[in-house]
Amino acid sequence: MTAIHTTISRRRFVRLAGAAGALGAVGMMGCAAQGQAPRGRVVVIGGGFGGATAAKYVKKADPAIDVTLVEQNPKFTTCPYSNLVLGGLRKMEDITFGYGALADKHGVRVVHDAAVSVDPAQRTVRLRGGQTLNYDKLIMSPGIDIRWNALAGYDEAASQVMPHAWRAGEQTVLLRRQLESMPDGGLVIMVAPANPFRCPPGPYERSCMIGHYLKTNKPRSKLLILDAKDQISKQGLFTDAWAKVYPNIVEWVPLSKDGKVTKVDVREMTVETEFGKRHRGNVVNVIPPQKAGAIADAAGVADQTGWCPVDPMTMESKLQKNIHVIGDASNAAPMPKSGFAANSQAKVVATAVVDMMNGRTPGAPAWLNTCYSHVAPNYGISVVNVYRATPQAFVEVQGSGGVSPVQAPPAMRVQEALFADAWYESITADMFG
């Protein structure tokens, strides 16, 4: 009897100890406020460059605030550096991160579920799993959704044949596999969208990385970029790179040369331009028109443009009180839709939200953006922007920023490639470390 009793006790003890440990982690927030209720509740929707950073920095600035991060995926694959996977310079596991440190090290409650609706009046978020979360402040960083059918013939099913790979993950793997199975001498077509869209230099970095793959593996092949624009990010630098690094491999067709694609046909593997020219590709990468992630619509924070207008001083929605929108979903023009900008905005919003919840007036914001692009191994280029705010607008500081010089010694290109790697290591550690 005694032996059995002891065994049961030990089992119960272990179970209880485990439960106590779990309670302890939750209770820590209470401890910071000396046993009182938490200062308030912040819910963050979306665990990408904006959301993961915002959740961590709210908690860092005020541990007494209860922070819940809602993210449906257990792992996050970064769009930055996914072009390097296409080029064969990185593997998927190099660009995939987990949320363990946010939960264990920083005390963020991470809920892997999808937010399906927001009630701004009741200040609640409903999750697909049925749970309802209450908030004092909601930070939304839902990223982008594709405008399916905005380009005729391009719906969700079509993206399984002509991948967009504009949200990294399975789509990246699919496009990479298609490039690998394409015969030498094949044609890759990239369809590039009109502004605004996620990552302005992204299509052109991708063109270089695909160019690199073709040059080193299938040198008789070609990449044709059909673009809905005449002006692109880092234009002089990419034009120079196409001519010097990828001659006869990458060709760019701008809007004014009938580059705008208006229709795609996945059965024929063709795309059709504004003036009726049809191109058939072995691989077709369609970077389609985009809008703020669907939950932004459901919460009533997106306007008729599909993006979310925000107050520059606090990133608070101009349409709903107590909801702040950051990252690609927000309209923070002239700031670009980039991972760097989303991280920079996350720190502004974290500071503002913590100030507001502590009864302080938020201080003046400041943002920075630096976007590196890899043109080839040991060949990097960049664009820098510095931003401040007026109460009405985001303002780029006059005379600041700019792109890498077109005429630069190879050493500078090598250095920028190394700086890009340092950036990737640093920003992912800032988000997930």
Next chain:
Amino acid sequence: MALGSKILLVAGLLTLVACPAEAQTAAPSGAMLGAACVLCHGPDSAGAGAVPGLKGHNKDYLVVMMKAFRSGERPATVMGRVAKGFSDAEIDAVSAYYAGLK
């Protein structure tokens, strides 16, 4: 160069430098101005790969470096373009912030 045009040149430079401060209503704090630095200079601004660390450096050193990047006196790959967005007061604030980190 005539003295008159020298004065004009100096006045022109001053106007250029004054612009960043005019773009905002209040001054951002050193911590706010420095929030994005860690995205290249490593977690805790301790450096990453080819990019040097920032924290714990002498404040005057950081101020001098930022101003030299801004003027072009010190050639730069990226920092010249960043520094051109910072006013004197902002350089002072962000340098004090990083000098104060242990």
